[in-house]
Amino acid sequence: MAVTETRTYRCLDCREHTIEREYDVSHLSITCEGCGEFARFVHAGVYRQYMDFEESPPDDVAWERLTRMQKFTIAEGIVRSDKTLDDFDISGDAADGHETDEADETDEADETDREDA
Ligand SMILES: [Zn+2]
Numbered sequence: 001m002a003v004t005e006t007r008t009y010r011c012l013d014c015r016e017h018t019i020e021r022e023y024d025v026s027h028l029s030i031t032c033e034g035c036g037e038f039a040r041f042v043h044a045g046v047y048r049q050y051m052d053f054e055e056s057p058p059d060d061v062a063w064e065r066l067t068r069m070q071k072f073t074i075a076e077g078i079v080r081s082d083k084t085l086d087d088f089d090i091s092g093d094a095a096d097g098h099e100t101d102e103a104d105e106t107d108e109a110d111e112t113d114r115e116d117a
Pocket residue numbers: 011012013014015016017032033034035036037039
């Protein structure tokens with residue numbers, strides 16, 4: 001076996017520098033030779049899925065509200081395992097965000113209004 005297959009990983013910090021590695025993992029963290037940051041490099045396939053979602057966000061997901069890392073975690077799960085979007089609790093109230101409380105209050109207010117009317 002003389003030929004070794006390599007995988008491409010892309011720096012998430014500058015998103016331009018790529019590295020080749022012989023092993024296949026979802027991501028790795030090393031110092032980027034391009035931007036000099038200790039950055040997370042994601043598998044090229046994961047990055048491609050991420051970009052697909054950026055261009056056309058999945059219907060059931062509040063994609064814009066997710067953090068970049070959440071997005072990559074999802075892309076990673078879909079590309080690297082058999083997970084689907086349903087496996088991620090990302091419908092809106094899942095995130096550890098502070099916006100959840102506000103959303104709940106709004107919902108309650110709406111219900112009260114409806115009862116009064
Ligand atoms: Zn970089």
